[in-house]
Amino acid sequence: DQQVKQNSPSLSVQEGRISILNCDYTNSMFDYFLWYKKYPAEGPTFLISISSIKDKNEDGRFTVFLNKSAKHLSLHIVPSQPGDSAVYFCAASYTGTASKLTFGTGTRLQVTL
């Protein structure tokens, strides 16, 4: 049972435009959400996170939005750059489980020139 879902396996966006990556979850106990970026032949690297007490968190070009009622979060990248081309994983956890992340299946973002 996939508790964290990324329904779009891939996304192509033109450089300078907005990239929107989506993630849905089913476990209402999740209270912390993260996005990781992964380049080929490297481990995932942390990008941005959001606690369930917030509905938005911004860090430079990256913004994560959380809609708890819909159990949905999204990552916005504005403006998109070619270096953003990577696989993006959504992940979730809940209080007291610091070492356990539940990951989505990932979305491959391609930013074209």
Next chain:
Amino acid sequence: EAQVTQNPRYLITVTGKKLTVTCSQNMNHEYMSWYRQDPGLGLRQIYYSMNVEVTDKGDVPEGYKVSRKEKRNFPLILESPSPNQTSLYFCASTSGTSGSETDTQYFGPGTRLTVL
């Protein structure tokens, strides 16, 4: 430089031949985990450790063992590997404290294992 290292990076082996993948972190983190990444399934946690001599099963622990004798090291052991354990493996560590929200997990570069 803060990092998580794994060895080997690539390994091809045969069914039943015991192997160990090492993982080491230099950040004095208490929490360490092992994940496997498979196409269409994302990353799934195999085992995790909250401190020295404290380990617990993740979502897919069958066929794996771990140990945590030192804080910095968290090896993954496959006593009798099988072809369905062919995968990309990641070690991770975090400074997250029990009862608080998850801190950032730092991942190693990955170990690509093929079991023939």
